[in-house]
Amino acid sequence: DQQVKQNSPSLSVQEGRISILNCDYTNSMFDYFLWYKKYPAEGPTFLISISSIKDKNEDGRFTVFLNKSAKHLSLHIVPSQPGDSAVYFCAASVSGGSNYKLTFGKGTLLTVNP
Amino acid sequence: DTEVTQTPKHLVMGMTNKKSLKCEQHMGHRAMYWYKQKAKKPPELMFVYSYEKLSINESVPSRFSPECPNSSLLNLHLHALQPEDSALYLCASSQDFYRRIYEQYFGPGTRLTVT
Numbered sequence: 242d243q244q245v246k247q248n249s250p251s252l253s254v255q256e257g258r259i260s261i262l263n264c265d266y267t268n269s270m271f272d273y274f275l276w277y278k279k280y281p282a283e284g285p286t287f288l289i290s291i292s293s294i295k296d297k298n299e300d301g302r303f304t305v306f307l308n309k310s311a312k313h314l315s316l317h318i319v320p321s322q323p324g325d326s327a328v329y330f331c332a333a334s335v336s337g338g339s340n341y342k343l344t345f346g347k348g349t350l351l352t353v354n355p
Numbered sequence: 356d357t358e359v360t361q362t363p364k365h366l367v368m369g370m371t372n373k374k375s376l377k378c379e380q381h382m383g384h385r386a387m388y389w390y391k392q393k394a395k396k397p398p399e400l401m402f403v404y405s406y407e408k409l410s411i412n413e414s415v416p417s418r419f420s421p422e423c424p425n426s427s428l429l430n431l432h433l434h435a436l437q438p439e440d441s442a443l444y445l446c447a448s449s450q451d452f453y454r455r456i457y458e459q460y461f462g463p464g465t466r467l468t469v470t
Contacts, residue, residue: 275458284359284361285445330397341400341403341411342400343459345397345398346397348397
């Protein structure tokens, strides 16, 4: 049972435009969400996170939105740059004793075209 | 410094070999993790160490043996692996296991091929 879903395996965007990556989750116990970026042959790099007490968190070009009622979050990248081309993983966690465990989605490959 | 280092970058081993993967962080993090990642799949958690003690073993076969010599180092000892164990092995660390800090920082991984 996949608790974190990234339904778009890939996304292609023009440089300078907005990239929107989506993530849905089924476990209502999740209360902390993270986005990671991964280049080939490298480990995932932490990008941005959001707690369930918020609905938006912004860091530079990256903004994460959380819609708890829809169990949906999205990562917006504005403006998109060719260096943003990578696989983006959404991850979720439950606070408390199991906060070590990140449940990852399958990832979305973002390609930003010059 | 948010760096987690892993050695070696690549490793090829036979099914009868014994080898070790190494991970190091100097961020003062007290939780360290081993993940396995197959191509086009998300990382899968294997082990969690908290304050140098093994806290979580996600039902990993005994041919994988973790070790945490001190708070900065994490090893993964490999013995009698199978070809299906070929994968990218990722180490990660986070500030604390029990507090509300969840960001895990990953190393670049070791690409393991079992022949």
